[in-house]
Amino acid sequence: xxxxxYLLAILTIFFAGQISAQVADPKATTSTKDQAIQKTESxxxxxxxxxxKAETTVKDLLGxxxxxxxxxxxxxxxxxxxxxxxxxxxxxxxxxxxxxxWKPKNGEYRRFTQPIRISxxxxxxxxxxxxxxxxxxxxxxxxxxxxxxxxxxxxxxPQEQLFVLDGVxxxxxxxxxxxxxxxxxxxxxxxxxxxxQEPAKTYADPIKLxxxxxxxxxxxxxxxxxxxxxxxxxxxxxxxxxPTIEIVPSYPLVEINGKNFQRKGNVFYVNATDKxxxxxxxxxxxxxxxxxxxxxxxxxxxxGDHVIKAMAVDNVGNxxxxxxxxxxxxxxxPTSTIQKSTEEPKVEAAPATQPTTPAK
Numbered sequence: 203x204x205x206x207x208y209l210l211a212i213l214t215i216f217f218a219g220q221i222s223a224q225v226a227d228p229k230a231t232t233s234t235k236d237q238a239i240q241k242t243e244s245x246x247x248x249x250x251x252x253x254x255k256a257e258t259t260v261k262d263l264l265g266x267x268x269x270x271x272x273x274x275x276x277x278x279x280x281x282x283x284x285x286x287x288x289x290x291x292x293x294x295x296x297x298x299x300x301x302x303x304w305k306p307k308n309g310e311y312r313r314f315t316q317p318i319r320i321s322x323x324x325x326x327x328x329x330x331x332x333x334x335x336x337x338x339x340x341x342x343x344x345x346x347x348x349x350x351x352x353x354x355x356x357x358x359x360p361q362e363q364l365f366v367l368d369g370v371x372x373x374x375x376x377x378x379x380x381x382x383x384x385x386x387x388x389x390x391x392x393x394x395x396x397x398x399q400e401p402a403k404t405y406a407d408p409i410k411l412x413x414x415x416x417x418x419x420x421x422x423x424x425x426x427x428x429x430x431x432x433x434x435x436x437x438x439x440x441x442x443x444x445p446t447i448e449i450v451p452s453y454p455l456v457e458i459n460g461k462n463f464q465r466k467g468n469v470f471y472v473n474a475t476d477k478x479x480x481x482x483x484x485x486x487x488x489x490x491x492x493x494x495x496x497x498x499x500x501x502x503x504x505x506g507d508h509v510i511k512a513m514a515v516d517n518v519g520n521x522x523x524x525x526x527x528x529x530x531x532x533x534x535x536p537t538s539t540i541q542k543s544t545e546e547p548k549v550e551a552a553p554a555t556q557p558t559t560p561a562k
Contacts, residue, residue: 211450243271271405279325279348283390286316292332292340300337308344322348323387348385348429358380358421361408365479374477374518375442378408383431391428395421414442418435441478445514445522448473450538451529452499461507461530469499474522482517486510505533 277402290302302314302440309325320326331340361378364371368392383390393405398418411417416439424430455462472483484496488510502508507530 215519279346284321290314297334297336300335301331353429353431354383354385355416356423356431372441375555385425386428391426393423414440441518444520445476447514447522449527463530472512476516479517486512
């Protein structure tokens with residue numbers, strides 16, 4: 203393919219030369235002196251345009267980014283760091299190798315005497331060739347490298363926001379965690395993580411913590427040049443315990459005929475506790491109402507049967523069981539009557555008094 207490009211370039215220059223030759227041809231004839239001058243100027247302009255086009259064509263065909271005559275390669279870039287070193291070797295079956303030389307892109311050739319290292323980050327090329335003792339120089343070869351000395355940036359992102367209490371991050375058992383790794387130079391090769399004392403493994407899907415209590419997630423990332431980030435870690439306490447809740451009357455209810463009646467002036471308090479992330483809110487409802495936040499003691503002053511329900515939610519979303527109290531309210535006072543008795547009251551006779559015998 204490269205030989206075809208050279209041939210096409212040579213032909214282009216050849217035809218441009220033919221145009222130039224027409225300008226200098228002494229056999230060119232014109233009817234008048236002025237016509238001859240005009241034709242000469244016109245042909246000269248065409249010749250110049252042809253040469254310019256030929257030069258442009260040669261540049262397009264051969265390119266001006268690589269060294270002329272160097273061998274091209276379609277191989278992908280080799281990802282390395284500045285710590286990566288290269289050595290060169292060559293062989294010649296006839297006159298033996300005289301020296302090997304190399305140069306960075308846009309640099310000058312130098313003799314190879316020690317391992318090659320590239321300090322500047324980014325995509326670049328290494329040119330290298332050998333020369334034998336007879337003076338035969340090898341066609342330069344190219345190695346494309348991408349130098350990356352920067353480790354990836356990595357972070358742990360929870361799906362649901364963590365709740366921090368006294369410096370301790372709490373999460374529900376349903377929460378998941380995504381590891382985000384970025385490397386803008388060569389790209390991320392792999393991400394690894396471990397949970398508690400488990401061995402490290404390759405990250406593929408969001409992490410879920412299955413064990414309640416404190417958990418340690420460790421994570422790191424490696425880019426395609428071999429740079430590894432420092433191992434990061436996060437301690438997350440999984441709260442998988444739901445709150446407890448109770449409804450307490452200010453006076454005990456009185457059971458009458460299978461119903462619990464409240465005393466006049468009675469109110470109901472709702473208490474909730476959570477020993478992990480703490481109680482976030484308490485919700486209550488009376489009869490057919492919707493649940494609403496509990497803010498003060500509940501007083502029911504409507505005649506009839508009623509139901510008070512309550513539930514609690516902790517700071518990571520765990521919900522308590524719903525508790526309820528059934529009660530009856532009697533606001534109707536009793537009535538009493540008094541009647542005159544129609545019977546004469548009976549008077550019982552007093553018992554006879556026994557004589558007392560004086561003591562001797």
